[in-house]
Amino acid sequence: MLADYWPLLGLRLRVGPVELRPPSDADLSALAAVAFEGMQKPGTRTFLTPWTDLPPMDRARHVVQGVWSGRGEWTPEDWSLHLGVFVDGVAVGMQGVLGSSFGLLREVRTWSWLGLPHQGAGLGTTMRQAALHLAFAELGAACASTASFVDNPAPLRVSRKLGYEDDGITRDLLHGEVVVSQRLRLSRERWAAQPRPDVAISGLSADCLALFGAN
Template sequence: MSRLIQLWPAAGLRASSGNLELRWITDELMVLLADVAGRGIHHPDLMPFTFPWTRGSNEQVARGLLSYQWSARSTMGPNEVALEMAVLVDGEPIGVQAAGGKDFSVLRTVETGSWMGQEFQGRGLGTKMRALMLHLLFDGLGTRVVTSTAYADNPASNRVSLKTGYEPDGSYEVVRDQTPTELNRYVMTAQRFATQREALGQLLGAPVTLEGTEAVRKQLAG
């Protein structure tokens, strides 16, 4: 075990299923992910994110990703969690699967979010990486409730939540680009995850392996 993992257990966190892997984002991975993001995540006329971090030149988007990831990686404790995991397929980074929330040691509730390079989309990978993250959150980290949101005009993101077993939990309006925009909310409880486990396993198509979760549980407990 490296000294970094001893001091910061989240650095050793990993989940895998077949050729799909979620891994703590090292500086080396961060640079590769920045290049993926810089090449494009969505059509220029669309904006799936509340904060429009994907606007700008390739270099501006890449630098923005570095800035955010450097700030997020320290947020792993009982008061707040910002878990950012690189998504790799056959060892190649394709995007990020994240989960975050406040007061985790008490509420054990997080909201999932993700992005994937446009060049990797349309292969069902978004659904698989969300399914793998659910295993990590519920089986690995003892999460009670996982939520997710998606703009009503983003059908792909809405489909991922439904295909991975989240239940619709209403909608509400938020401001996006100075315009009222409908945001759909979805929820998955630990009890529902137990009923969806078999379906999620079939979706992944390979056994799930989790590493480093016990130490991270202690890190999040304070």
């Protein structure tokens, strides 16, 4: 089986009915369909790389290629984990966790998206909590960081609810306009002090830990 050679395919994170897992080909097709239908309301902005503004088919292909690229370019020193998010088996979005020189820096970054019909129900918080449990409790991270546009309040609320602290701003250009992002950072100590749900993890073998540079 392919998982014998790429053990990350067996990784599972579960919080109640919500499961996060590296997508199989069938999963990836379902996630691409969610992206095809859309994940942001007209006039809003989600990512500095504006793939969510693309036509539906291009959005779907971006999701597929992102997963393929993450696997193909993975090294223990520089990795990008794409996790499909499923509720009672139904694809709803994705949660990403990235590490650069993780074995030395012990820092992760996160991103996520949800299909429009699945927003506003608390799933963004649950997804992030599962990813943070993986990072801190299983991989031994020292801190986690993220960033959101200052005019996109939903992910900022999630971050602050989970204990993140403001970590300055960045100014960039998007479609020829200046956009401002709020950086946020969560220390291991603040994560440990926050109330959080039980996260069940399976498939995190020694071979997986080696791929994360976490040994």
